[in-house]
Amino acid sequence: MDNKRTATVGKQSFLHGALILMVAIALVKIIGALFKIPLAWILTPVGNGYFGNAYSLYFPIFSLATAGFPIAISRLVSENSARGRYRDIRQIHTVSVKIFLFLGIVAFSIMFFGAKPYVAYAVSNNPQNALPAIYALAPAIFFNSLMAIYRGYYEGLRNMYPTAISEIVEALCKLVFGLAIASLIIHSGLQEFAASGTVYGEKMASAEYAKIATLPYAAAGAIFGVTIGSVFGFVYLFVYHKRHSDGITQEMLHASPRPLPMKHTTVRLIKTAIPIALGSLAVNLSTFIDSTFLQKRINDIMVDHSQILIGMYANVMPESVVKLNNVPTFLFGCFSNASTLFMLVPAITQAFGVSALPNVTEAWTGGNPKKIKRSIESVLRLVAMLTIPAGLGLSVLSTPIASLLYGSQNAPTVIGRILVLLGLGAIFAAMSTPINSMLQAVGRVDLPVKLLAVGLAIKLVLNYTLVGIPEINVMGAGTGTLVCYIFIMVFALFFLCREAKITINFVSIFLKPLLASVICVTAAFFVQKAGTMLGLGKLSTLFAIAAAGVIYIVCMLWFKALNTNDVLMLPKGQKIVKILEKHNWIR
Known part of the structure; x- marks a missing residue:
């Protein structure tokens, strides 16, 4: 050549690389939403x-x-x-x-x-x-x-x-x-x-x-x-x-x-x-x-128990959908719309998985235990900070968000019901992506496959069983997704810690973001309800999301959830650390 x-081209640090991909993914998701x-x-x-x-x-x-x-x-x-x-x-x-x-x-x-x-x-x-x-x-x-x-x-x-x-x-x-x-x-x-x-x-x-x-x-x-x-x-x-x-x-x-x-x-x-x-x-x-x-399975219900299904969705399903035998496609379309929002959260953490793999691989190849532990904890901490509030927010504000984005003609109440489960599932799905990448980085490329295979089997059984129950129908697929990713994330994290021979700080990584998320999502729920009562309509959902974001940032700074080493890996990290240290907002 x-x-x-x-x-x-200079190498980018884990967080620098992740930040580049996160910005790109954010733009891609905004463009994707506009599509x-x-x-x-x-x-x-x-x-x-x-x-x-x-x-x-x-x-x-x-x-x-x-x-x-x-x-x-x-x-x-x-x-x-x-x-x-x-x-x-x-x-x-x-x-x-x-x-x-x-x-x-x-x-x-x-x-x-x-x-x-x-x-x-x-x-x-x-x-x-x-x-x-x-x-x-x-x-x-x-x-x-x-x-x-x-x-x-x-x-x-x-x-x-x-x-x-x-x-x-x-x-x-x-x-x-x-x-x-x-x-x-x-x-x-x-x-x-x-x-x-x-x-x-x-x-x-x-x-x-x-x-x-x-x-x-x-x-x-x-x-x-x-x-x-x-x-x-x-x-x-x-x-x-x-x-x-x-x-x-x-x-x-x-x-x-x-x-x-x-x-x-x-x-x-x-x-x-x-x-x-x-x-x-x-x-x-x-x-x-x-x-x-x-x-x-929904087609099976339409054959044997069509009146139960049609009765459940009589107010949201057009008559032409029933007459043309498109009820299974209609409900699958609602599930797909909910899945689009569900996938927003794992898409963000995909950036951490892509950026973490070469970073953790390099630490693992160099045989530096402290660097391995620091790299893994940085990934987990930052992923938790993003995924927990996003998933809880999707779940708690599910129907208002569906109504805001898809409008009344696209069955937002059906999408919202599904999204209650998928919002929670998004937390575990998003966490499992970088954890599996790090398992691959430490040489255990087989473990993600085995865990995913078992998780998939759980989902398959739950989907087939629950979706076939007329009173549950499409909600059964949401339940299968949630249980599947809980299993994968929990066991993947266990095996990562075992293979890397590390003990992670669960309080700083998971508990602080969870507590801050509960506070901000609770506030968002009441802001949305108050806005609806005041006649603000769909604007109340936007105000609720904005309020949740501000409250979450305040809580995370108050809890000193940010780590100096993590911030230093960001572009302009030293300047950011000085600002945070000045207000005693960082550990």
Whole structure:
């Protein structure tokens, strides 16, 4: 490689890297909200069900084929960087390109050609309506595989900027193209109905039925925006790598030992990736289980106990949904909307998992017990500070938040009921993500897989049993998710402490954020109720969230929950520490 175009990129500390990814994820989630929320209004719960079905098939295939490799690349690159083996780092990149090209093509083929058998089994009512969205999403699996090459490589070098910027590019394209295409498809269908009383050549009884007929294609249009986003995200990473390289200079390569045989690197990469991929598959099979069993079990209820279900949702479910046998899709769409909010919390801590892996790997490779303990406690403390108030807030303010974001026409009371459970589950799901990353960093890549497999089995049993009870129905999926992630998080933390041979400070890590969260969420509950009584409407929810944020920060400073070492790892950390020390707000 030409040394003239090699740009040295300094390593980022754990918190610096996490902060970069957190800012990126925050922007991605804001953009995602600007995509998902208007889309929910456009598609309605039925169309959102078609949208969710495509992702339910996509995630397990993508996870099995490629999800383990970015983490494996990151871990091996970080390990070789700590040892100064820069030729091995370059070789890892070369090997990963060949692997991902092959896996991307295979994964695309499985999704595209497996679409019909999947919908025939998973979607009991009108399975053909779920196909367009799946076909539109299939190419994204190939381009996301290619993106994973570069994201894992740069994360291992502790340069989080390429991952962060590519995610923002991807999200922006999804927003612009997805909403535009979905809106145009529905507009076109309704224009045809207004002119001839038909949609795609078929006679429709009313404008409501005409819009329902456009929903499978509108969902496909929205999801094609996701595919376009994956193309632009890959193009950005490819151009970035060509222009900036990886910061490894010719001098560093000359000083590096001879690389291990390519076959050895390939085998090690695959062996490291397989258990991680299986763990990721288990996580994404959770969505697959929700999609498949939730719809099938609700369809069973509609066969034997339809009056109980229809009676429960008579005030929120349109009559056309019942007549067209779309009740399972409607309720799955409500669950998908609740899951979108649920996933906001784990998405934030994903940044800590990505940033923690190379940091903890380096400490583990160096064999420094104090650094290992400090690194692990920093991750846990900061994750707890973010996840506990966010999850409790989602649970306590579930229906007001659903009403604020999705509007009255998207069954906010149903979404809110589900979100009570999923909000609590979000705490444990979000905590388990970085804990599993740290288990992988200390060499136990098998443990997350085993724990996730057991958790998944618990979820499967609970989903199938509880969703089939007419009085519980969709709430059973929320219960299964909550219990599943409680199990995973508790046992993953236990094994992490055992493997790393550390004892963590539970009071400073968990108890202080929990106490502050309870205080702020309780205040938010009463602020929201008071605002509603004063006639502020949806503004009362915004005031409640703002009040909770302010009270939480005050409580955390009062409890001195922040740690000096943690803050020092932030950009401008010394200045922040001086401010906090001046007011005696830091330990």
